[in-house]
Amino acid sequence: MATPVKVYGPPLSTAVCRVVACLLEKDVEFQLISLNMAKGDHKKPDFLKIQPFGQVPAFQDEKISLLESRAICRYVCENYPEKGNKGLFGTNPLAKASIDQWLEAEGQSFNPPSSALVFQLALAPRMNIKQDEGVIKQNEEKLAKVLDVYEKRLGESRFLAGDEFSLADLSHLPNAHYLVNATDRGEILTSRDNVGRWWGEISNRDSWKKVVDMQKQQHSP
Amino acid sequence: MVVKVYGSVKAACPQRVLACLLEKGVEFEIVQVDLDEGEHKRPEFLLRQPFGQVPVIEDGDFKLFESRAIIRYYAAKYANQGPNLLGNTLEEKALVDQWLEVEAHNFNDLAFNLVLQLVILPRMGQRSDTALVHNLEQKLEAVLNIYEQRLSKSNYLAGDSFTLADLSHLPALRYLMNEAGMAHLVTQRKHVNAWWDKISSRPAWKKLASLAH
Numbered sequence: 001m002a003t004p005v006k007v008y009g010p011p012l013s014t015a016v017c018r019v020v021a022c023l024l025e026k027d028v029e030f031q032l033i034s035l036n037m038a039k040g041d042h043k044k045p046d047f048l049k050i051q052p053f054g055q056v057p058a059f060q061d062e063k064i065s066l067l068e069s070r071a072i073c074r075y076v077c078e079n080y081p082e083k084g085n086k087g088l089f090g091t092n093p094l095a096k097a098s099i100d101q102w103l104e105a106e107g108q109s110f111n112p113p114s115s116a117l118v119f120q121l122a123l124a125p126r127m128n129i130k131q132d133e134g135v136i137k138q139n140e141e142k143l144a145k146v147l148d149v150y151e152k153r154l155g156e157s158r159f160l161a162g163d164e165f166s167l168a169d170l171s172h173l174p175n176a177h178y179l180v181n182a183t184d185r186g187e188i189l190t191s192r193d194n195v196g197r198w199w200g201e202i203s204n205r206d207s208w209k210k211v212v213d214m215q216k217q218q219h220s221p
Numbered sequence: 222m223v224v225k226v227y228g229s230v231k232a233a234c235p236q237r238v239l240a241c242l243l244e245k246g247v248e249f250e251i252v253q254v255d256l257d258e259g260e261h262k263r264p265e266f267l268l269r270q271p272f273g274q275v276p277v278i279e280d281g282d283f284k285l286f287e288s289r290a291i292i293r294y295y296a297a298k299y300a301n302q303g304p305n306l307l308g309n310t311l312e313e314k315a316l317v318d319q320w321l322e323v324e325a326h327n328f329n330d331l332a333f334n335l336v337l338q339l340v341i342l343p344r345m346g347q348r349s350d351t352a353l354v355h356n357l358e359q360k361l362e363a364v365l366n367i368y369e370q371r372l373s374k375s376n377y378l379a380g381d382s383f384t385l386a387d388l389s390h391l392p393a394l395r396y397l398m399n400e401a402g403m404a405h406l407v408t409q410r411k412h413v414n415a416w417w418d419k420i421s422s423r424p425a426w427k428k429l430a431s432l433a434h
Contacts, residue, residue, distance in 0.1 A: 052367045053327055064312045068322035075315040097285055097294040104287035107325060109272055149271040 002062070004029040005076075008047070009056030010037060011218045014118065014174035015069040016057040017211050021170050022073040024207035027084030032214075070103060073167055089167050102160040102168030109149075113142035114175040121183035143188060147195055154194035159202075169202045177203065177212065224249040224295075227266075228275035229256060230433045233333075233392035234288045235276040239432075240388050241292040243425035245303040289321055292385050306385045316379040320386030323378075331361040332393035339401040358403070365406055365413055372412035377420075387420050395421070395430065 005023070007030055009016035016032075023030045035041040035056060043054045051058040051067045058065070059072040061079075066072050077089035090096035116139040120131050153160060161168045176199060180186035190196045202208065224242060226249050228235030235251075242249045254260050254275050262273045270277040270286045277286040285291050296306040308314045335357045338349040371378060378386040394417060398404040407417045420426065 052370065053323070053364075064315055066315055066319050068319050068326065071315060071318035071322045074318050075311070078314070079311055093294065093297060094283065096297075097283075097290060100290035100293050101285055101287045104290045104325075105272065107322075108287065112330075146272070152271065 002029070004031045005059065005061040006031050006033055007072075008033045008035060008050070008058040008060075009042075010034050011214050013037075013056050014115070014178065015055070017174040017177075017215070018069040018171055019057050019059065019072050019076075020214065021173055021207050021211050022076050022088070022167065024210050025085045025088055025170065025205075026076055026080050028076060028080050034218075070107060070171060073171070077167060085165075087164050087166070088170070090161075095162065095166075098161040099166045099168045102166075103171055105160075106168060106171045109146045110143075110172060111175065113139040113146065114179060117143065117183065117185060118175055118178040121185060122178050140185065140188065147188060147192055150198075151192045151194050154198045159198065165202065165205065169198070173202060173208050173211070177208075222281050225252050225279040226250070227252045227254050227269060227277045227279070229253060230429070232256065232275055233336075233396060234274070236392040236429060236433065237288040237389055238276050238278065238291045238295075239429050240391055240426055241295055241306065241385065243428055244306060244388065244423070245295060245299045247295060247299060247302075289325060289389065292388070293321075296385055304383060306383070306388065308379060308382075308384060313380055317384045317386045320378040320384075321389055324386065324389045327364050328361075328390065329393060331357050331364065332397055335361065335403060336393070336396045336401050339403070340396065358406075361406060365410060368416075369410045369413050372416045377416065383420060383423065387416070391420060391426055399434075 005028060007016065007019055007023070009032075011017070011020070011032060011034065020030070020032065035047070037056070041047060042051070042056055047058070048054055050060065050065050053067065055067070057069055057072065058067050059075075060066075064075070066075060074089065087095075090099050116135060120136050120139075123129075124131050150160070157163070159165050159169050176189055180189055180199070180203075189199050224247060226235060226238055226242070228238075228251070230236070230239065230251055239249065239251070254266065256275070260266055261270070261275055267273055269279075269284065272286070274286070276288055276291065277284065278291055285294060292306075300307065306317075308317050335354065338354050338357070342349050368378075375381070377383050394407065398407055398417075408414050421430075
């Protein structure tokens with residue numbers, strides 16, 4: 001019987017949630033080892049041994065220690081091809097290429113402005129850091145342009161990479177969730193017909209609802 | 222069928238793809254996209270690459286954008302041709318993916334913004350921000366310290382062989398070390414320097430560099 005894989009990092013971290021969502025989609029048993037980043041757990045020598053950049057998440061199974069959430073997700077899909085959602089990373093090279101394309105688009109085009117907005121609008125206030133209106137405006141404009149591209153794509157295709165939910169869509173869940181639920185700028189997603197439709201579908205998946213529950217439990221006394 | 226690569230042979234992201242195709246011995250044709258003239262923002266181009274970026278490839282009916290997706294596709298498609306750029310086991314492949322992500326998220330932005338400040342803005346007659354350059358340099362030094370540590374234990378980033386993870390760094394590193402005048406970032410680090418020497422001496426890269434510069 002396989003031992004549960006280990007994921008290191010706080011449940012409120014967007015990158016940690018990306019990995020947890022993937023593990024849940026793939027029905028892979030895992031243990032979440034939380035870190036207190038406010039106390040600097042992620043910069044301590046023991047953690048730096050497995051994640052030298054001092055970032056979350058880190059991942060370990062019996063065979064390997066990995067960093068970078070999107071690399072971890074790819075590995076989970078390829079290491080457990082027969083478990084859970086078998087098509088999450090495509091079942092043939094062309095499908096996989098399309099998923100990789102949109103996973104890269106998420107990482108290069110969606111992630112930077114959405115992360116900046118999540119930080120400014122949802123996290124900075126909690127951390128008593130002053131918001132930067134210039135940064136907010138700049139990233140809203142950037143994200144709007146990216147979502148215009150998504151709006152067109154999602155008018156032609158049910159999900160980003162094709163007809164099936166994939167790792168590419170999953171990768172967007174954490175930041176999009178914060179934008180819609182923890183800031184007042186959610187309509188950047190929900191007011192666009194196709195993006196709104198897509199958001200509704202992907203955020204209603206059982207795996208994502210479990211992630212949201214897990215985050216809520218973090219908050220309860 | 223020749224793979225069409227839309228972009229410029231001088232631009233970093235198309236170079237990432239061209240380096241991979243050269244390593245794997247895959248025939249390609251470069252279709253010039255005039256970035257200075259804003260060709261990449263015109264409607265005809267946006268039909269190929271909706272974010273208005275280069276590169277995008279066309280291989281018969283198959284189209285793909287995002288350079289790191291393109292190199293993953295071709296490295297896998299031609300796994301049995303040329304050097305193995307993806308590792309042999311699932312674990313080795315995972316390390317290739319890991320270091321590709323590190324390049325994309327920890328290295329690339331810093332390198333790109335340094336080149337923007339030190340090379341591109343001056344070419345456009347604009348002033349660069351010295352405080353920002355200093356800040357970027359410090360951050361990149363911290364990242365390269367981690368690379369130094371890694372490369373002291375491993376010949377290449379993902380293991381004992383040259384893979385996509387190393388290849389992905391070539392374009393930006395070349396710009397940093399030449400036009401941007403930041404060679405010290407590499408040469409001051411023993412193992413990073415040795416790694417750079419090895420990867421930049423590969424025939425495929427030398428061929429591309431001579432085509433481009």
